[in-house]
Amino acid sequence: MMKPIILTTVAGLCMATAATAETPVLTVMTYDSFTSEWGPGPAVEAAFEDTCACDLQFVGAGDGAALLARLQLEGPRTEADVVLGLDTNLTAAARVTGLFAPHGVTADLALPIAWDDAEFLPFDWGYFAFVGNAGADAPTSLRALADSDIKVVIQDPRSSTPGLGLLMWVKAAYGDDAGQIWADLADNIVTVTPGWSEAYGLFLEGEADAALSYTTSPAYHLIAEEDDSKVAWAFDEGHYMQVEVAGKVASTDVPELADQFLAFMVGDVFQTIIPTTNWMYPATTTVDGLPEGFDTLITPAKALLMSPEDALAARPAALDEWRNALSQ
Amino acid sequence: MAQRPVTINPTKPGGIAVGLVLALTLGTLGAVAWRADWGCGLGAADWAAVRFTVTQALVSAGLSCLLAIPVARALARRRFWGRSVLVTLLGAPFLLPVIVAVLGLLAVFGRNGILNDALGALGLPEVSIYGFHGVVLAHVFFNLPLVTRLILQGWLSIPAERFRLAASLDAPVGRLLERPMLRTVLPPAFLIVFLICLTSFAVALTLGGGPRATTVELAIYQALRFDFDLGRAAMLASIQFGLCSIAAALAWRMTAVDGFGAGLDRSVDRWDGSRWGDAVVIALVATFLLVPLIMVIVRGVPGLLELPADILRAALRSVTIAIISAALCIGLTLALALRGGRIVGLVGVLPLASSSLVVGTGLFLLVYPIVNPAKLALVVTALVNAVLALPFALRSVAPAVDKITSDYARLGAILDMSTWVWTTRVILPRLRRPLGFAAGLAAALSMGDLGVIALFAGDAQETLPLAMYRLMGAYRMDAAAGAALVLLVLSFALFWICDRGGRVDADL
Numbered sequence: 001m002m003k004p005i006i007l008t009t010v011a012g013l014c015m016a017t018a019a020t021a022e023t024p025v026l027t028v029m030t031y032d033s034f035t036s037e038w039g040p041g042p043a044v045e046a047a048f049e050d051t052c053a054c055d056l057q058f059v060g061a062g063d064g065a066a067l068l069a070r071l072q073l074e075g076p077r078t079e080a081d082v083v084l085g086l087d088t089n090l091t092a093a094a095r096v097t098g099l100f101a102p103h104g105v106t107a108d109l110a111l112p113i114a115w116d117d118a119e120f121l122p123f124d125w126g127y128f129a130f131v132g133n134a135g136a137d138a139p140t141s142l143r144a145l146a147d148s149d150i151k152v153v154i155q156d157p158r159s160s161t162p163g164l165g166l167l168m169w170v171k172a173a174y175g176d177d178a179g180q181i182w183a184d185l186a187d188n189i190v191t192v193t194p195g196w197s198e199a200y201g202l203f204l205e206g207e208a209d210a211a212l213s214y215t216t217s218p219a220y221h222l223i224a225e226e227d228d229s230k231v232a233w234a235f236d237e238g239h240y241m242q243v244e245v246a247g248k249v250a251s252t253d254v255p256e257l258a259d260q261f262l263a264f265m266v267g268d269v270f271q272t273i274i275p276t277t278n279w280m281y282p283a284t285t286t287v288d289g290l291p292e293g294f295d296t297l298i299t300p301a302k303a304l305l306m307s308p309e310d311a312l313a314a315r316p317a318a319l320d321e322w323r324n325a326l327s328q
Numbered sequence: 329m330a331q332r333p334v335t336i337n338p339t340k341p342g343g344i345a346v347g348l349v350l351a352l353t354l355g356t357l358g359a360v361a362w363r364a365d366w367g368c369g370l371g372a373a374d375w376a377a378v379r380f381t382v383t384q385a386l387v388s389a390g391l392s393c394l395l396a397i398p399v400a401r402a403l404a405r406r407r408f409w410g411r412s413v414l415v416t417l418l419g420a421p422f423l424l425p426v427i428v429a430v431l432g433l434l435a436v437f438g439r440n441g442i443l444n445d446a447l448g449a450l451g452l453p454e455v456s457i458y459g460f461h462g463v464v465l466a467h468v469f470f471n472l473p474l475v476t477r478l479i480l481q482g483w484l485s486i487p488a489e490r491f492r493l494a495a496s497l498d499a500p501v502g503r504l505l506e507r508p509m510l511r512t513v514l515p516p517a518f519l520i521v522f523l524i525c526l527t528s529f530a531v532a533l534t535l536g537g538g539p540r541a542t543t544v545e546l547a548i549y550q551a552l553r554f555d556f557d558l559g560r561a562a563m564l565a566s567i568q569f570g571l572c573s574i575a576a577a578l579a580w581r582m583t584a585v586d587g588f589g590a591g592l593d594r595s596v597d598r599w600d601g602s603r604w605g606d607a608v609v610i611a612l613v614a615t616f617l618l619v620p621l622i623m624v625i626v627r628g629v630p631g632l633l634e635l636p637a638d639i640l641r642a643a644l645r646s647v648t649i650a651i652i653s654a655a656l657c658i659g660l661t662l663a664l665a666l667r668g669g670r671i672v673g674l675v676g677v678l679p680l681a682s683s684s685l686v687v688g689t690g691l692f693l694l695v696y697p698i699v700n701p702a703k704l705a706l707v708v709t710a711l712v713n714a715v716l717a718l719p720f721a722l723r724s725v726a727p728a729v730d731k732i733t734s735d736y737a738r739l740g741a742i743l744d745m746s747t748w749v750w751t752t753r754v755i756l757p758r759l760r761r762p763l764g765f766a767a768g769l770a771a772a773l774s775m776g777d778l779g780v781i782a783l784f785a786g787d788a789q790e791t792l793p794l795a796m797y798r799l800m801g802a803y804r805m806d807a808a809a810g811a812a813l814v815l816l817v818l819s820f821a822l823f824w825i826c827d828r829g830g831r832v833d834a835d836l
Contacts, residue, residue: 032797032798032801033798033802036798036801036802037636037638038802038804039802062553065553065554066553068556069552069553069554069556072556073689073692073693073696074696077696079700093556151439156533156539156546158546158549158554159533159546159549159550159553159554164554186538189537189538190439190537191458191534191535191536191537191538192533192536192537192538193533193534194529194530194533194534194546194549195801196801197797197800197801197808198427198430198534198800200800200805201427201431201805201808202434202534204805205434205435205440206438206439206440207438207439207440208439217803220803221803224803320373322539326538326539326540327376327538327540
């Protein structure tokens with residue numbers, strides 16, 4: 001066993017040195033759907049490689065939570081130079097690992113909230129929302145949904161980022177009364193799925209009147225499928241936000257290239273790719289504005305978001321509340 | 329395990345296989361535990377998850393076994409047109425990726441499914457599939473066919489001469505032949521299904537209707553993915569192994585030793601049982617298992633046109649992994665089955681109790697310091713899939729080897745057969761049927777697996793199930809349904825080719 005291992009290591013080292021001698025490689029670790037054929041990955045790669053004289057390589061790793069777990073598994077020896085795709089429910093835990101360096105980018109961000117984070121820089125954002133069928137009964141608040149007999153599918157906050165988003169939404173909107181809201185919502189919840197895909201799939205199959213998704217989901221159906229039958233429900237309590245961020249890995253061997261990528265990420269080219277590939281709002285105002293169809297989306301009057309540190313601290317108790325209320 | 333009067337089976341490859349399985353199951357758990365920062369222990373919610381997991385696994389396994397007995401008996405007693413196709417088709421639910429099967433079940437039993445449409449038309453109230461009963465229903469859907477196949481093999485292993493004798497003496501077949509046979513076949517089959525349900529995650533969560541239906545596997549997933557609490561994940565995985573050992577020990581105590589002796593390998597003719605009763609049983613179970621599959625096909629056909637070109641490469645990759653994995657699995661199975669003994673019995677069920685996420689994470693930790701995991705993705709996936717399919721393959725092959733050994737070992741010893749001649753002339757020809765079934769199962773299970781590849785795969789190593797999930801994640805549900813159909817057809821084709829190959833001249 002020993003010999004092949006040593007040989008592979010030596011071969012690996014040789015190849016690594018050979019590669020750095022030619023074109024520098026920037027490794028960006030991100031979630032799967034970013035790098036897929038329909039995601040922003042291919043266009044971003046082509047555009048950045050036009051300007052950087054480098055080779056941009058994506059490493060896909062499940063969803064946002066899997067991304068952080070993967071980085072923690074790899075530790076300081078990671079080959080990743082940039083991690084792209086964490087959200088504010090994960091950044092506090094990510095910061096504690098000490099694996100990230102300050103990004104040093106100042107950008108003119110167009111988020112509905114103030115942003116000040118030395119390590120993590122947003123590349124897109126969206127509002128969580130229940131997405132249902134146009135023309136059907138649409139509740140106007142979480143409270144109204146809980147009091148109705150409308151059926152919804154949600155994701156498990158223990159295995160899914162949108163699921164965790166809803167948990168924080170209810171907590172941010174109702175504080176100490178969150179447990180009561182969950183108890184009242186229990187009979188509206190058809191089932192809890194492991195991830196977003198299963199929940200949205202069940203909704204499209206007609207298993208529920210709505211699924212927890214994003215206010216931008218109807219834009220996909222409208223633009224990609226020319227189907228205007230899906231709408232997001234606007235809720236009076238406000239909508240919880242998801243802000244997706246990237247960070248520079250402290251142990252990167254190409255720090256200048258990583259800085260260059262982060263600056264490129266908040267630039268016009270990257271940001272224009274986002275809306276119709278990642279189906280989220282760009283983090284900065286683009287020259288051409290939003291694509292046609294985005295103007296039909298609901299714009300929540302109030303944006304809710306806990307700070308990363310508050311979100312991390314609130315999670316264990318909120319999870320217990322959720323579990324107890326839905327286990328009755 | 330049957331007592332062997334004479335030992336002429338090879339043992340060395342068996343030792344290597346035992347080592348490999350232990351390394352991939354307990355070894356990977358060790359790697360995770362070693363990297364863990366040990367914090368607080370398990371909370372009340374974890375114990376609730378353990379209780380739910382065990383309860384649903386017991387009920388699901390019990391019900392699957394109870395229902396499989398009449399089905400297997402009906403299939404063993406009757407010869408009819410299309411029987412062999414039906415026997416093969418019954419394997420299909422077991423081979424499907426979980427989410428595909430769940431969507432198929434929902435198309436029948438869901439709020440918007442065929443059943444509720446029919447009830448609605450008759451003015452009857454809606455039934456909900458979500459809850460404990462939904463979890464059990466899905467597990468029975470998955471596992472009833474497997475148990476049926478395993479019991480059917482038991483039925484067919486009763487020598488034809490015994491049935492002739494019973495018929496000519498007008499003796500009760502059920503008490504004298506069938507009950508003893510079931511005592512040897514049922515406990516291991518129950519154990520297998522119990523363990524499959526023990527590590528269920530997506531089925532339990534999606535159909536369970538909420539956090540009440542939390543399984544240990546979900547708790548492991550949460551610990552690894554959201555909390556990065558390796559210590560808790562390792563503890564929960566140890567609990568799964570503990571439950572597995574207890575269940576295995578109980579199943580062994582209850583398993584009787586096969587005492588039918590050797591026959592002349594003649595085909596079985598039966599003179600007992602009600603023809604109509606058997607027909608009803610077969611029709612009911614075929615409807616229950618095949619209608620959801622038909623729904624998967626119906627949903628998938630329109631999506632075929634929307635599939636991206638890349639899907640072909642993903643499919644090819646999956647088929648390659650499946651074939652390598654099946655070959656590895658058959659090698660391991662033969663090595664273990666020929667070695668025999670208690671340790672093989674335990675090794676044969678350990679992979680079932682292991683969480684694929686823990687195996688993947690442990691392997692990642694072991695491999696990462698040495699080589700980029702993405703380089704090994706396909707090799708590791710083939711190997712892990714082979715080991716995960718091992719329990720099923722072994723369950724099918726080991727009893728056959730034991731029986732051949734107890735029937736013919738003395739003869740082999742008298743003829744002074746070498747290990748090579750014994751293996752190639754006596755064992756292998758008699759193992760074609762179980763080996764074909766095992767290879768088919770291993771190949772098909774590997775096709776549908778999503779466990780390890782998701783952690784290891786780089787960009788250019790997408791397999792078919794991964795491609796399907798990525799399509800779903802990109803709103804492309806129709807294309808995903810098309811990919812699911814391709815997956816179903818390919819898995820099934822692989823299974824069919826191997827399974828048919830194994831019984832090309834047989835009567836099953």
